[in-house]
Amino acid sequence: MCAASIPPVAPAQAGLFDTGPLSLLHDAEGGVSYHPGLIDRPVADQWFDWLREHVPWKAQQRPMYDRVVDVPRLVASWHLEDGGLPDCLRDAGALLRDSLAVPFNSVGLNYYRDGRDSVAPHNDKLHSLVAGHPIALLSLGSVRRMTIRSKQSGHRGIHIDLEPGSLLLMSHQSQLHYEHGVPKTREPVGPRISLAFRVRPPAAG
Numbered sequence: 001m002c003a004a005s006i007p008p009v010a011p012a013q014a015g016l017f018d019t020g021p022l023s024l025l026h027d028a029e030g031g032v033s034y035h036p037g038l039i040d041r042p043v044a045d046q047w048f049d050w051l052r053e054h055v056p057w058k059a060q061q062r063p064m065y066d067r068v069v070d071v072p073r074l075v076a077s078w079h080l081e082d083g084g085l086p087d088c089l090r091d092a093g094a095l096l097r098d099s100l101a102v103p104f105n106s107v108g109l110n111y112y113r114d115g116r117d118s119v120a121p122h123n124d125k126l127h128s129l130v131a132g133h134p135i136a137l138l139s140l141g142s143v144r145r146m147t148i149r150s151k152q153s154g155h156r157g158i159h160i161d162l163e164p165g166s167l168l169l170m171s172h173q174s175q176l177h178y179e180h181g182v183p184k185t186r187e188p189v190g191p192r193i194s195l196a197f198r199v200r201p202p203a204a205g
């Protein structure tokens with residue numbers, strides 16, 4: 001079980017978001033914001049260790065032009081109602097649902113083994129999201145840098161270092177106008193896991 005020896009959820013000492021959210025982009029739905037220290041570091045580390053070892057990580061492939069290429073990270077996903085949902089994912093989901101008042105019902109996990117793993121610039125697929133609700137990315141493990149860039153050419157991107165225990169909140173609307181990604185790096189970075197909480201329409205699970 002994850003987090004068996006500690007309280008199910010331990011938001012940072014000073015309270016949820018008290019360590020200072022950073023507003024990165026604005027729109028009518030809250031834009032994009034960064035919230036360091038959502039989860040206390042020892043809890044974040046314990047969740048990371050447990051998930052890394054116990055999640056049935058999947059290597060995926062996808063077509064690219066006339067080839068099939070490896071997706072450069074490992075993934076997993078759960079519906080938050082699933083019986084086999086690990087405790088720490090249930091706790092993290094409950095914390096986010098309660099504190100943000102968003103009915104998150106799914107979590108997608110990304111495992112970046114080292115600096116060669118990445119996610120290319122993209123927006124999350126809007127057809128499999130319920131409009132009006134944000135995407136919440138909870139980071140565990142090593143720091144990785146995210147780049148967020150306007151889809152309009154000529155705009156410089158924003159770079160944000162995603163620390164363990166932090167939350168990045170992206171509005172649904174932001175997915176229309178911005179792309180986000182975690183580029184590969186030659187820096188000697190350790191492994192990182194991100195938990196992406198979303199509100200899926202019932203049919204999409």
Ligand SMILES: O=C(O)CCC(=O)C(=O)O
Pocket residue numbers: 108110119124137146162180181182194196
């Ligand atoms: O690892 C991250 O923080 C980003 C993951 C992501 O963009 C996604 O799962 O769609």
Ligand SMILES: [Fe+2]
Pocket residue numbers: 122123124180
């Ligand atoms: Fe994404």
